[in-house]
Amino acid sequence: MTETLEATGLAIDDATADRLFRTARTVTTYAELDVTEEQLAAVYDLIKWGPTSMNVSPLRMLVVRTPDARQRLVANMPEGNQERVATAPVTLVLAYDPEFHERLDVLAPHLPGAREIFAGDDTARADAARTNALLQAGYLIVGLRAAGLAAGPMHGIYDGIDAEFFAENGWKGLLVVNVSVAEGADTSRPRAPRLGFDEVAQVA
Numbered sequence: 365m366t367e368t369l370e371a372t373g374l375a376i377d378d379a380t381a382d383r384l385f386r387t388a389r390t391v392t393t394y395a396e397l398d399v400t401e402e403q404l405a406a407v408y409d410l411i412k413w414g415p416t417s418m419n420v421s422p423l424r425m426l427v428v429r430t431p432d433a434r435q436r437l438v439a440n441m442p443e444g445n446q447e448r449v450a451t452a453p454v455t456l457v458l459a460y461d462p463e464f465h466e467r468l469d470v471l472a473p474h475l476p477g478a479r480e481i482f483a484g485d486d487t488a489r490a491d492a493a494r495t496n497a498l499l500q501a502g503y504l505i506v507g508l509r510a511a512g513l514a515a516g517p518m519h520g521i522y523d524g525i526d527a528e529f530f531a532e533n534g535w536k537g538l539l540v541v542n543v544s545v546a547e548g549a550d551t552s553r554p555r556a557p558r559l560g561f562d563e564v565a566q567v568a
């Protein structure tokens with residue numbers, strides 16, 4: 365591992381860096397193989413350790429697998445994204461729970477009273493829920509890659525999705541992620557460049 369650090373500045377080997385970031389792509393066509401509940405649970409059991417503010421952990425997810433649920437989701441996707449959802453082996457609707465503070469007695473034993481603070485401040489609660497669930501969505505995309513899966517994140521029509529799927533639990537949709545086994549999944553366009561460190565970092 366020391367050798368890896370010296371050669372690349374990374375504490376992971378090249379193959380892992382490729383799998384997680386450098387050659388991993390946002391996929392729009394998928395492998396024939398199924399993605400199992402066990403695989404998804406293993407990914408969640410890994411990424412749940414990613415940090416959130418006060419450990420609020422507001423990410424929730426709907427696993428869309430049946431033809432009926434898939435059709436109801438497709439009806440709430442922008443036209444350009446419909447085919448990609450219609451053909452995915454599994455699609456996750458990532459959401460946040462606006463009532464995440466109800467779990468803080470368990471999640472934040474180090475912060476007595478956190479639940480009550482959020483209960484009395486709707487704006488702070490919505491802001492913490494959205495920000496932290498989006499962070500967790502990022503962890504999830506990388507976690508899927510770590511499990512040999514590939515992700516195709518895309519936006520849905522969230523008012524419609526919330527009414528169709530979350531009327532009872534009150535969750536709020538944030539991102540739709542198609543999931544496939546990575547080997548055999550593909551993308552329709554060449555890799556676009558990224559900005560360099562010098563372009564994004566200001567050193568003070």
Ligand SMILES: Cc1cc2nc3c(=O)[nH]c(=O)nc-3n(C[C@H](O)[C@H](O)[C@H](O)COP(=O)(O)O)c2cc1C
Pocket residue numbers: 388389390391445517518519520539551555556
């Ligand atoms: C939050 C988010 C929203 C996205 N929304 C869409 C979308 O609505 N439709 C789509 O085709 N791709 C969507 N994408 C895919 C991005 O365009 C893609 O991840 C990005 O261009 C990087 O592609 P690459 O991983 O193949 O390099 C979205 C990605 C993210 C992370």
